[in-house]
Amino acid sequence: MSQEKQLYTVSVYTENNIGLLNRISAIFQRRHINIESINSSVSEIEGVSRFTILVKITEEQMKKIIGQIEKQVEVIKAFYHTDDETIYQESCLFKVKSDLLFNERQIQNIIKDSNARIVTVNKEFFVLEKSGRKSEIELLHRELSIFGILQFTRSGRISVTKEPMEISKMLEAFQQ
Known part of the structure; x- marks a missing residue:
């Protein structure tokens, strides 16, 4: 061990x-x-x-x-x-000033390259959603930090195992 x-x-x-x-x-x-x-x-x-x-x-x-x-x-x-035994992701939201979306060509490239998704846009701000590995989210955070992030939040890890987890069979037996 x-x-x-x-x-x-x-x-x-x-x-x-x-x-x-x-x-x-x-x-x-x-x-x-x-x-x-x-x-x-x-x-x-x-x-x-x-x-x-x-x-x-x-x-x-x-x-x-x-x-x-x-x-x-x-x-x-x-x-x-372990990480090798699971498929895992994290999710996050970035709130950024709207004028950057229209005035900074680089922001549009960052969004495209990171596979982030625009969730909402209004006159004051836009919100990006990104799901992925922690390293991908941290990279996007670093890239957007240069322009200023109004708000940021990240989920905890969510995961599923590569091999079946026998919890459903255990519960069926337990409930009988």
Whole structure:
């Protein structure tokens, strides 16, 4: 088992209960582990939520944390995966002054080259949406920063595994 820190994507399937996010984040906090990103959403299973948490730790730490997470009553199952085992993306929105869109040819090229999408345009500002790897979003942020960004927000990682996750079969058996 490697003692080297690496990025792990943790998928936690849960019942949707108040306070669970605090308890899960406390598991990391007690071990002085920083959560790089966290996302919560519905999952592929009706009535089941999914937390997607990104952390940089050793595999030994990861296994212990998975055990602690699964002790939470509302947690159905927790998994962890390396970047090689997942397909992942982040999403972001940039709000930029509208006059730049019309007066700066370079902005139009940046938008085209980055495969960003214009979501809305009005007299004061325009909003760009970009989905992709963290490095792609950071590059676009650097390029737009030169012109001035009015607002910026980025999602946590979202991911799916390359191999099937057996959570649906487990739940079917659990519900019978």
